[in-house]
Amino acid sequence: MTADLVITGCTALVHGEHGEIGFVENSGIVVRDGVIQSVTSARDVADVPSFERVDASGQLAMPGFINCHTHAPMVALRGIAEDLAVEEWFNDWIWPIESNLTDRVVELGALLACAEMIRGGVTSFADHYFSMDRVAAAVTESGLRANLGWAYFSSQGPEGRERSLDFALRLRGAAGGRITTSLAPHAPYTVDDTDLAATARLAREHGLPVHIHAAENKAQTDSSLERYGRTPVQVLQRAGLLDVDLLIAHGTGIREEDLAVLQEGGGRIAVATAPRGYLKFGWGTTPVRALRSIGIPVGLATDGAASNNTLDVWESMTLTALVQKYVEQDPTWLTARQALDHATRQSALAVGLGGKAGALAPGFRADLILVDLTGPHTQPVHDIAATLVHSARSSDVLTTLVDGRILMRDRRLLSLDVPAIVSELGSLLPDLIKRRGGQRIQDYNG
Amino acid sequence: MTADLVITGCTALVHGEHGEIGFVENSGIVVRDGVIQSVTSARDVADVPSFERVDASGQLAMPGFINCHTHAPMVALRGIAEDLAVEEWFNDWIWPIESNLTDRVVELGALLACAEMIRGGVTSFADHYFSMDRVAAAVTESGLRANLGWAYFSSQGPEGRERSLDFALRLRGAAGGRITTSLAPHAPYTVDDTDLAATARLAREHGLPVHIHAAENKAQTDSSLERYGRTPVQVLQRAGLLDVDLLIAHGTGIREEDLAVLQEGGGRIAVATAPRGYLKFGWGTTPVRALRSIGIPVGLATDGAASNNTLDVWESMTLTALVQKYVEQDPTWLTARQALDHATRQSALAVGLGGKAGALAPGFRADLILVDLTGPHTQPVHDIAATLVHSARSSDVLTTLVDGRILMRDRRLLSLDVPAIVSELGSLLPDLIKRRGGQRIQDYNG
Numbered sequence A, B: 001m002t003a004d005l006v007i008t009g010c011t012a013l014v015h016g017e018h019g020e021i022g023f024v025e026n027s028g029i030v031v032r033d034g035v036i037q038s039v040t041s042a043r044d045v046a047d048v049p050s051f052e053r054v055d056a057s058g059q060l061a062m063p064g065f066i067n068c069h070t071h072a073p074m075v076a077l078r079g080i081a082e083d084l085a086v087e088e089w090f091n092d093w094i095w096p097i098e099s100n101l102t103d104r105v106v107e108l109g110a111l112l113a114c115a116e117m118i119r120g121g122v123t124s125f126a127d128h129y130f131s132m133d134r135v136a137a138a139v140t141e142s143g144l145r146a147n148l149g150w151a152y153f154s155s156q157g158p159e160g161r162e163r164s165l166d167f168a169l170r171l172r173g174a175a176g177g178r179i180t181t182s183l184a185p186h187a188p189y190t191v192d193d194t195d196l197a198a199t200a201r202l203a204r205e206h207g208l209p210v211h212i213h214a215a216e217n218k219a220q221t222d223s224s225l226e227r228y229g230r231t232p233v234q235v236l237q238r239a240g241l242l243d244v245d246l247l248i249a250h251g252t253g254i255r256e257e258d259l260a261v262l263q264e265g266g267g268r269i270a271v272a273t274a275p276r277g278y279l280k281f282g283w284g285t286t287p288v289r290a291l292r293s294i295g296i297p298v299g300l301a302t303d304g305a306a307s308n309n310t311l312d313v314w315e316s317m318t319l320t321a322l323v324q325k326y327v328e329q330d331p332t333w334l335t336a337r338q339a340l341d342h343a344t345r346q347s348a349l350a351v352g353l354g355g356k357a358g359a360l361a362p363g364f365r366a367d368l369i370l371v372d373l374t375g376p377h378t379q380p381v382h383d384i385a386a387t388l389v390h391s392a393r394s395s396d397v398l399t400t401l402v403d404g405r406i407l408m409r410d411r412r413l414l415s416l417d418v419p420a421i422v423s424e425l426g427s428l429l430p431d432l433i434k435r436r437g438g439q440r441i442q443d444y445n446g
Helices: A072-077 A086-098 A103-119 A132-142 A158-171 A193-206 A218-228 A232-238 A256-264 A275-281 A288-293 A313-327 A336-350 A384-391 A418-432 B072-077 B086-098 B103-119 B132-142 B158-171 B193-206 B218-228 B232-238 B256-264 B275-281 B288-293 B313-327 B336-350 B384-391 B418-432
Strands: A005-015 A021-032 A035-041 A053-055 A059-063 A065-070 A122-129 A145-152 A179-185 A210-214 A246-250 A269-273 A298-300 A368-372 A397-402 A405-409 B005-015 B021-032 B035-041 B053-055 B059-063 B065-070 B122-129 B145-152 B179-185 B210-214 B246-250 B269-273 B298-300 B368-372 B397-402 B405-409
Touching: A005 A336, A021 A059, A021 A336, A021 A384, A059 A336, A059 A384, A065 A246, A065 A269, A065 A298, A065 A313, A065 A336, A072 A086, A072 A103, A072 A122, A072 A132, A072 A418, A103 A122, A103 A132, A103 A397, A103 A405, A103 A418, A122 A132, A122 A179, A122 A210, A122 A397, A132 A145, A132 A158, A132 A179, A145 A158, A145 A210, A158 A179, A158 A193, A179 A193, A193 A210, A193 A232, A210 A232, A218 A232, A232 A246, A232 A256, A256 A288, A269 A336, A275 A313, A275 B313, A288 A298, A288 A313, A298 A313, A298 A336, A313 A336, A313 A384, A313 B275, A336 A384, B005 B336, B021 B059, B021 B336, B021 B384, B059 B336, B059 B384, B065 B246, B065 B269, B065 B298, B065 B313, B065 B336, B072 B086, B072 B103, B072 B122, B072 B132, B072 B418, B103 B122, B103 B132, B103 B397, B103 B405, B103 B418, B122 B132, B122 B179, B122 B210, B122 B397, B132 B145, B132 B158, B132 B179, B145 B158, B145 B210, B158 B179, B158 B193, B179 B193, B193 B210, B193 B232, B210 B232, B218 B232, B232 B246, B232 B256, B256 B288, B269 B336, B275 B313, B288 B298, B288 B313, B298 B313, B298 B336, B313 B336, B313 B384, B336 B384
Parallel strands: A005 A053, A005 A059, A065 A122, A122 A145, A145 A179, A179 A210, A210 A246, A246 A269, A269 A298, B005 B053, B005 B059, B065 B122, B122 B145, B145 B179, B179 B210, B210 B246, B246 B269, B269 B298
Antiparallel strands: A005 A021, A021 A035, A059 A368, A368 A397, A397 A405, B005 B021, B021 B035, B059 B368, B368 B397, B397 B405
């Protein structure tokens, strides 16, 4: 049978039987019907008939990055509110501005975000925002894979939750299966116990995962304890949310006593870590080592570009390695191979793609990237894992594939027209960034 | 008079009367005899006769980055000893391997490092290593500017210090003035008081600056107090080194009580910070805020690539901003503009180029870079300082000039042949990385 695509000559990042990261030189990868059919030697694929062949000599093939928590349309606000504490950032800037959001701004923002992510080697992302039909349209157009959830606050009344459910049911399986969906309550400090419990019931009833911000920082955990006598994780438990498939964004405020609570949960629980923003806000970071000790996958994320400034998951991988060494004061912890495990296997588990993405293996979706390792900043290569985590950059990604389709080839985007997107978005920005007396979509009081 | 080069249409990063960072759109920059003649409007330069014109529309012009502390040839060891504590890293890997160094490996490493730095927008670096004639040859060939110091330990006997002085006197002013030199004692824990005091005398006698590692981490400071009853900074003071022009690498172990000592110093004292490596070793970081409070410039650096994995000073700028916010738990500290001040004015002061580099201003050397801000990851631009520090990357540097000479144009290196360098270096690596029973150039016992 003729393959759709054969990639030859690359070094392939592969996972061993127990998930351990390895590298195979001079590999051949065969793709058919959007799926990886085999990862073998270049010699073995020399005679495989194929509609397309890519010579990837001198390049590394690895699973595409997965951005496990972002708000893609917020690239429209990249850099607008800098060097501020989180309260001021939300209340004086982001939430007032977001009261001006239009569907078109959301779609253009999402398109620009998709362009940035494809160029950065991201093949899939978990998004948590508003006007999510427009984000779904951008995902469809861009060719990326995504898990999408329409965010809601209890302050919106029951419509918020209903809209989130309606979206999740309508869009699941869209874009030829590239779109999956989640219910997306904003956070325990903006969604009350009744709504959280209702969300857990709906998740079970409809077989939907839940994506929520929780224990974003230590101050939130302290204030939750003060107000309710429970940590945010305990609030989630009480609502039944630990018994459904749950993706917790951030979790830098997760405490020692939360670990047993998380471990008792009956659902597939994961945490998304976006270390850049935590540094920027002067917070702590996600307790990756503690979560690892209880078997909770930690996926890599960037959060939205309004706080994080980039959607560069490669940078999140590097920063996770560096910051974990620093906070644990242990240079031997979070090795380069562990960082790559978070970027691949653990991130796939976090967004519900375990066994489907995050590895170059037969039967997995062909979501992969080719990385140039010939630049002076990546030479010589003594240890390819270290080269990837500590020397290479997202700008070294040459080629990005999702479902076997080439979305970027030799750094040229094939599905999106960046100048056109930037130009139209630019024309809408003056109206977007006006802050009108006191108007905001929500108050931050975490 | 005909100019050598006119750059038009860019946004220019400029410094105000009190050093404050500003941006001027649609600028024109005139370069003659290696010097910036004027920074004015594109209209004003439209009719200036010039041998060469660069249309830099949509690009940002800024002073080139200055790597204030590195060991360029160590790129040969990039990634060879990972996820280790500093003692093991030095004693089991780096110092044994460095006993195999040859002049040719040093030169090839330095050439590869120069290629990486030019591509990353670095125009000048301060180097502290061995076989420095070979590093000087690489600087000459690459077209970069550098301050070079031949490192020595007291364990080498008087020849170490003599070689460092001989090199500093022979090479100062080489490469058409692009090379300046320093005396380079390794550190207070490897150079004894007698040698440190002799270094201070030689520095005064010959008008040479001194470049030294000191108070690299808190453990070194503690052990210095235990052994000598003095902090490393007090050891430097006692040797007279605070009364000469002194560049201190790292200083993460500088204590509160050292501040007054530094302030009393009669020399031009500066500190180079390389924040990536500190995270990686699980150390603290340079006390930038405290040093600022006493007026000590803090320049940006990468250290060597064997520990830091890159020579990306742009990343050092970004990490300095992020890590400072984190360690001070203050998101309003080290703003994007402050980070740019460290990258430009303060770094120039640190390496003795104050008033000569680090600003786009008439009379300054034409060491500058042009940066592409049209990529999806840098759009839209609400605040150009934030875009530079938190969204842009060294890979966005399109063009690098030193002394008005274009060393990279549209990301193509003009002075160096990377594949040839990598290939020859690769052939020498097997002999380099052999570790022979117990042989090492020095013991780490900081």
